[in-house]
Amino acid sequence: MDAPAAVHAQGIVKRFGPTLALDGVRLTVRPGESHALVGRNGAGKSTLVSVLTGLHRPDAGTVTFHGEPAPAPGDRAAWQAEVACVYQKSMVVPDLTVAENLFLNRFDQHRSLVRWGRLRSRARELLAEYGVEVDPQRRAKDLTVEQRQFVEIARALSFGARLIILDEPTAQLDASGIQRLFTRLRELQRQGVAFLFISHHLQEVYDLCTTVTVYRDARHVLTAPVADVAKRELVAAMTGDSPAERASRHAAGAAVPGAAETVLRAERLCLDGQFDPIDLTVRRGEVLGVAGATASGNTALGETLAGLRKPTAGRITVRGRTVRPGSVPHALDAGIGYVPEDRQRQGLVLNRSVAENATLTVADQLGPWGTVLPSRTRAFAQRVITSLDIKTSGPDQPVNALSGGNQQKVVIARALAREPHCLVAIRPTAGVDVKSKEALLGVVRGVAQEGRAAVIVSDELDDLRVCDRVLALFHGRVVAEFDRGWTDQALVAAMEGVTEQRRHAASEGGGQ
């Protein structure tokens, strides 16, 4: 406890124009500690990370590493020797090998010739030292997310950094990948490496971290040992609400008129190398879950339903009408609304406003004869901002100035704008805070309640709990089907390929 903090930040203020992103916040992470930083979307977590890694200069406040003042702005090498952040979006260069990535910008300055053999053996030594089993000659783009994160961690440690920031590191890992990551992190902690762990998965915070800090609306709210804070107190600190009992989301949906009618049907739909022939139907008033771990084929199935991928064989119909395969415009026209997994690439036009993004799919409804009335666009966007609780300075703010979770809400708003017959959402709550998650899932349920239908493709149990039925995929095949009332263990076991059974259901029970 007497050793100086791995990082100590105090009185940090950061403004972006009119937005106060950090309002005098503090954070202390001790050597060997794993410290969680949690907060609702837009609370200021990413901004703090940018300050702690030297990407943003704070308007006020101080940062020290191991008792020494932070390096001068712009001195990249000095910052790298203190701290590294492993982001969801990889920083490694995809076309270079692991060895090249590890030694990027570190080639011997006075040698014009790189000695590749030596580089590879040094890379092998370095990976072995940190227990990372990856061939240094493989291209970074061929690595799994898990391997890439390990390479990035090894790279950071090899620069001398003893503080590693992990920004939603588990977002793209399956359960066994998360376990392997946590095991590795615990080993490194024992060697004195400190971690700052940013996650919207509160359970992971309890599994991994010893201390938790909560920010809310740009301010520091709480720092405490994880063991002393109950989950509902943590949520209350994040939201500012009193810990009122929240209704269980396992509750059955109300009956909808005409509920037997099939909205979306897939017949013998298959995509080579991704999933075997699958039959599925989604009826009016129903939310269907398509569960599966990474590479189970569930994402590919969702993307095929949305027209993003062309199936090898099979047929998709919406209310009896065949949809042209592999065409997003046709899927959209047929009434399939799509919420993509990668909002940065597929979801948003980042430099355009919230209003423009939210209304992209409904431009034809915003004015007469092909015109778009700004007043109508803004009014529409304002309704969306209110109903989805999007934290923004207004409809005219560009979406790239929103926090990640709030960007996700804009993507969902856009998919809903056309009032699709069936919404297909892939991991719709990734990176979204607990309260917004509830709101978003409530919106998806609402689609079904209005007599339409929805498909949620996810490995998140919270997402799947709002579904009326869940298909579990493993290695491209449906291995189990669950009605409401499944237990977490049963569904996880199916997703991990541990059990296989066609119909698995208990309509009683809490499913917690």
Ligand SMILES: Nc1ncnc2c1ncn2[C@@H]1O[C@H](COP(=O)(O)OP(=O)(O)OP(=O)(O)O)[C@@H](O)[C@H]1O
């Ligand atoms: N480059 C920027 N320009 C303008 N505003 C910004 C910028 N970066 C962040 N902000 C604003 O600062 C506030 C804090 O955002 P930040 O990204 O730090 O939140 P966060 O806690 O990381 O949220 P999330 O969990 O959604 O990622 C938000 O209101 C956001 O809109």
